[in-house]
Amino acid sequence: MRSISLKINSSSHTVSVPPMKRLLDVLREDLKLTGAKEGCGEGECGSCSVLIARGGERAELVNSCLVPVLQVEGVEITTIEGLAPNEAAKLHPIQQCFLEHGGAQCGICTPGMILATHHLLAKHPQPTLTQIQEGLAGNLCRCTGYMRIFEAVEHAAASEAGK
Amino acid sequence: MRSNVTEYDLIAPANLPAALAMLGENPGRYTPIAGGTELMVALSAGRLAQKQLLSLHSLRELRFIDVLPETVTIGAGATFTDLRKHAGIAADFPLLAQAASWTGSIANQNRGTLGGNIVNASPAADSPPALLAYDAQVTMVSTRGARTIPYSEFHVSYKKTVLAADELLFSITVPRRFGAHRGYIRKVGTRNAQAISKIALAGVALISEGKIAEVALGAASLREVPTRCLAAEQALLGCEVSAQMLPGLIASARVALASEARPIDDIRSTAKYRAAVAGNLLEEFLRQLAE
Numbered sequence: 490m491r492s493i494s495l496k497i498n499s500s501s502h503t504v505s506v507p508p509m510k511r512l513l514d515v516l517r518e519d520l521k522l523t524g525a526k527e528g529c530g531e532g533e534c535g536s537c538s539v540l541i542a543r544g545g546e547r548a549e550l551v552n553s554c555l556v557p558v559l560q561v562e563g564v565e566i567t568t569i570e571g572l573a574p575n576e577a578a579k580l581h582p583i584q585q586c587f588l589e590h591g592g593a594q595c596g597i598c599t600p601g602m603i604l605a606t607h608h609l610l611a612k613h614p615q616p617t618l619t620q621i622q623e624g625l626a627g628n629l630c631r632c633t634g635y636m637r638i639f640e641a642v643e644h645a646a647a648s649e650a651g652k
Numbered sequence: 653m654r655s656n657v658t659e660y661d662l663i664a665p666a667n668l669p670a671a672l673a674m675l676g677e678n679p680g681r682y683t684p685i686a687g688g689t690e691l692m693v694a695l696s697a698g699r700l701a702q703k704q705l706l707s708l709h710s711l712r713e714l715r716f717i718d719v720l721p722e723t724v725t726i727g728a729g730a731t732f733t734d735l736r737k738h739a740g741i742a743a744d745f746p747l748l749a750q751a752a753s754w755t756g757s758i759a760n761q762n763r764g765t766l767g768g769n770i771v772n773a774s775p776a777a778d779s780p781p782a783l784l785a786y787d788a789q790v791t792m793v794s795t796r797g798a799r800t801i802p803y804s805e806f807h808v809s810y811k812k813t814v815l816a817a818d819e820l821l822f823s824i825t826v827p828r829r830f831g832a833h834r835g836y837i838r839k840v841g842t843r844n845a846q847a848i849s850k851i852a853l854a855g856v857a858l859i860s861e862g863k864i865a866e867v868a869l870g871a872a873s874l875r876e877v878p879t880r881c882l883a884a885e886q887a888l889l890g891c892e893v894s895a896q897m898l899p900g901l902i903a904s905a906r907v908a909l910a911s912e913a914r915p916i917d918d919i920r921s922t923a924k925y926r927a928a929v930a931g932n933l934l935e936e937f938l939r940q941l942a943e
Binding site for chain 2: 624
């Protein structure tokens with residue numbers, strides 16, 4: 490066991506866990522943040538996606554099933570629970586667009602899809618369809634057939650641009 | 653069956669000398685882990701045999717890309733995302749930038765490292781064909797010092813490399829002399845996004861006065877290790893590339909490539925398919941050269 494300090498969704502936590510424990514399991518079991526889902530457990534499906542940012546750098550999308558928790562000590566971690574800008578807003582604009590455009594069905598892939606979209610729009614605020622497809626290629630959805638997800642992403646980009 | 657994670661230990665040394673000291677004091681005791689895109693999969697599947705791991709993830713000394721007049725040196729800890737967004741790599745080594753772009757998903761590219769891709773030593777790995785075509789050199793370090801060898805000599809046999817138990821791969825160096833070369837790279841997998849390749853081929857060729865003055869070919873999944881295709885290169889060297897000569901050139905190159913191919917049947921493909929498609933890829937490269 491190791492005492493490890495984590496910064497998750499702007500709040501600090503200290504957990505006592507084996508250092509090789511997967512970040513996904515620490516989030517779900519130790520911190521009860523069950524937004525990140527386990528799909529494949531081998532970095533193929535993206536349903537466990539979270540964002541991590543080292544001191545001031547742009548947040549990067551990672552599969553939390555492939556991250557030993559020790560490697561994110563002191564790193565800023567954002568999960569789907571922390572995406573909405575504040576309590577009052579409830580939903581981030583990307584979440585709102587997924588809701589309005591049918592980008593979410595069973596919901597297993599949705600947290601990962603939304604965080605992957607967040608990462609994509611940070612890199613490419615006005616993505617082409619090809620960039621959307623590549624940006625979300627690591628996130629599998631078995632419900633929507635993807636078209637509604639792409640629509641949701643396009644609307645999220647447009648609504649950001651309209652501000 | 654999931655591994656019991658309490659049986660595993662992970663130590664994160666503060667810097668490279670500390671990491672090398674740990675490896676030097678107990679050679680073979682620790683398994684280095686960088687981005688975890690390979691070893692963590694094994695952990696999840698309950699097949700990670702090594703229980704003591706050494707994290708390279710936060711070693712800044714391994715994460716760099718140095719552009720010098722004659723060479724570019726890439727730290728073993730550079731991620732595929734680092735490679736993709738580096739203008740110098742895109743300009744001088746487009747085959748490597750291309751390979752980085754189809755190595756797993758964005759999330760995996762953010763974590764996976766070039767060094768890990770090499771040291772993991774999969775014959776199907778995405779970066780080796782381009783590195784072989786570009787005549788890369790690799791530098792290894794230990795408390796005993798550093799050594800540099802051609803990357804083509806790094807892989808010894810299936811999943812075996814020349815890396816000693818106390819050594820780390822430090823960097824990969826590619827010469828900046830391919831500006832006038834024509835390049836080719838293609839990966840054939842089950843689907844476009846993040847599939848492991850069935851077969852892949854990268855090549856560079858310098859055409860001078862209508863003839864192939866220089867050629868280098870690197871392949872994945874053609875043999876038990878990532879491999880240069882020396883017989884095919886030999887068959888092409890000095891040959892005229894023209895519409896008239898092309899059919900004969902393709903035929904002899906395919907025969908030469910088949911002579912050195914040792915593909916296998918496995919879960920992803922068959923030996924027969926791999927051999928046939930490797931020949932098709934080489935043919936595609938030659939047709940592009942003749943255009």
